[in-house]
Amino acid sequence: MSFDSPCATPAANARPQPIRIHHGFEDSMRFGEMCAVRCSTCALRRVCVPEGLSDEDARRFDDVPRVRRAVRRGETLFRAGDRFEHIYAVRAGSFKTVVMHPDGREQVTGYLLAGELLGLGGIAAGHHVAEAVALEDSQVCAIGFPGLEAVAGQVPVMQRQLHRLFAAAIVRDQSQLLRLGTMRGEARLASFLLDISARLAALGYSPRSFLLRMTREEIGSYLGLQLETVSRMFSRLQARSILTVRQREVTLVDTLSLGEMANSAA
Amino acid sequence: MSFDSPCATPAANARPQPIRIHHGFEDSMRFGEMCAVRCSTCALRRVCVPEGLSDEDARRFDDVPRVRRAVRRGETLFRAGDRFEHIYAVRAGSFKTVVMHPDGREQVTGYLLAGELLGLGGIAAGHHVAEAVALEDSQVCAIGFPGLEAVAGQVPVMQRQLHRLFAAAIVRDQSQLLRLGTMRGEARLASFLLDISARLAALGYSPRSFLLRMTREEIGSYLGLQLETVSRMFSRLQARSILTVRQREVTLVDTLSLGEMANSAA
DNA sequence: CGCCCACTTGAACACCCTCAAAGGCTGTGG
DNA sequence: CCACAGCCTTTGAGGGTGTTCAAGTGGGCG
Structure with missing residues (x-):
């Protein structure tokens, strides 16, 4: 789970490899490969990134260490107990999050689509409490959380967006509670x-x-x-x-x- | 729901009135009254506020607009649809959060004790999606969210703490999902x-x-x-x-x- | 004291679970 | 290309858990 791919240096750019990812993203990459990316060219920009960033803010945001990563169907992005270092934005494909019961039973707690954030709960204890598994061949942006916090501290509109995404996760969970409860x-x-x-x-x-x-x-x-x-x-x-x-x-x-x-x- | 109490000016200090609040807080206040407070003297400091704040940071944190408010049992702190302006830290007592179903049924989605944060989900849409009701005579700190964000942007350790509390809410919801699901x-x-x-x-x-x-x-x-x-x-x-x-x-x-x-x- | 609300307990029923069996789809290897 | 294995899915039958409806008890407060 360490980012040691030769491609994972901030300056490098993706060298597309013709492997088809569903959901029609124009660019693709090898599985397991991780490449630095910029949000300013991302198709999901309007979902992840707040509207109306100034050019300077946008540049600052692009400086946050961030790598794209392809995850094959069935592979886990992180497991319960893994140290919390990144949050993940689903770029293409879909994931489930699973919480394990002490006795071995599993509970699927989330179904995540493109543009949604994974792994936020890990901040609480410094390690992940759930496990995230790709439901199809997928891509994520792995965003170093310390770096993201640093930028959020400097760019209020980024900070607000981060908080909104946190809150969106809470609202999602609440509506799921409504489902299960009533x-x-x-x-x-x-x-x-x-x-x-x-x-x-x-x-x-x-x-x-x-x-x-x-x-x-x-x-x-x-x-x-x-x-x-x-x-x-x-x-x-x-x-x-x-x-x-x-x-x-x-x-x-x-x-x-x-x-x-x-x-x-x- | 506006803070127009004569006592709610930042400089004013609580004038205790001998009304007993459970849970043994040394100071008390009239119901409906709202007073500016400082965290540096709060009994819940170790729960809400991160460890090891520098004196300067602590002072900055105390500058966040924040009022204490007493809520009588059965009263609602905020309702679904209310504009999101504050988050609330439970200071004494306890609350439930309730989500309403379109057909009128209610689902209790949370049971909050002292030191826990209320209303975080409201950031997502700019208005609250749930309703918070005091389960006993209680006190909250109402913290203006824009001000809190501003301080969090300047004091990384505060920002980290805010995120941790966000994440804690997510983890709480997840463990409740586990309960209801399995x-x-x-x-x-x-x-x-x-x-x-x-x-x-x-x-x-x-x-x-x-x-x-x-x-x-x-x-x-x-x-x-x-x-x-x-x-x-x-x-x-x-x-x-x-x-x-x-x-x-x-x-x-x-x-x-x-x-x-x-x-x-x- | 009496009312109201919360709580308890019972009985019948509905929903969902468990166990079981069989058919279909997918991917792999011959 | 086919055969096969393994998993996913469907459908049935029976039983358990929790709901619904109903009645009665108890506690708190005016």
Whole structure:
């Protein structure tokens, strides 16, 4: 987990290698490779970086040590107990975060898409408490946290953005708590699908048809259900013509009914 | 929700009024009253404020606009939709945070004790998403967030502490997600009680015997259970001599068994 | 004292889990 | 290219946990 790639020096620039990453990023890189990058040319700039940075501030932000890193599907970005040094911005692909129970059971606590931040919880104790696993071939920006803090201290608008992203993580967790605490299985799934749909839409993808990157078991863990229950719910929703499922490909048909289910008391 | 109390000018100091606040703080104040305070004399300093501040930094921190405020039991500190302006540090007493569902149901998402921060999620959207309600007569420090950010930008150790407190909120939420996602009702209650016990111990209170400040209904909402189920679980644990309950007064007897329950798969 | 609210306890039922079996998809190696 | 293994997914049946509805008790406060 150390950044010893020959490419990881701040001055170096990515030398693209023709390996396709999903989600249509124009540039690509070898897996395991890590390259210095600049945010000013990043497609996700409007998600990560605050609007209206002055040229000088933007330059200062680009000076934060930061490397891009490709993570293959199933690989872990960090594990519980790893020393906290970086936060990670998902650049392409998707991740799950998993918390381990003392007895070995796992709980999926997060499902992260492009533009979202990973690993923030690690600041509390100086080491990560969760594990982050790529759900597909993905890319992240690893941002050295001390450097980021230093810049945030000098550029108020950066600091504000950092805090907003912290808060966004808290709000995400809270809405997940709402799901687990008050909803029936069916409503949890409906709400989960609508949430993903909205987040994909915000990234410019189709909110109607998408590929789930988690297995039934992972979705179940995330929603506090068993994998069989998740499967049954999908079948039931399809039988009611509310959506169509084929393996992990979901197409929302009746978004209104889905919304009612997510918000209904029963 | 504006700070227009005559006492709320930065220079003024508290004029104690003999109203008792639980949890044994030496100084007290009238309810609804808001007074400027300094952290350097606060009993919770070691929880809120980082260790080893230089004198100069400590002075700068004390300059952050900040007022103490007494909140009577049942009163709300902020509501969902309120503009986000302050974060609140619990000084004495306890709070719950509640998220409202579109259909009117409520979900208790947090149970906050002295030294913990309230309202952080509001930064994300500029307004609060949850509601905070005092569970007993309590006191908070209301800290103007822009001012806090300004000081954090100048004093790295303050900034680090702020981030740590952010992260602590995330970690708290994650462990609650673990509870709701993987545990049976009984294990949830056991884990909840142990969590409270540990947090009270950290504040110097007895970890063995304490007063729950939430009703069965609120505990149930927090744990994703019905109030009847919570009541039954308490009765069952008492029948097994693992604890004793009388209304809201709980005494943990067999902490080992409680821990096993919280960590067991079944 | 009496009201109200919180809490307790019981019984029937619903939801979801557990166990089990079978079919489908994917990737690997022959 | 096919065969096979392994995992993911679906579906069924039965049982357990927690919910819902209902009634009754107890404590706190006016």
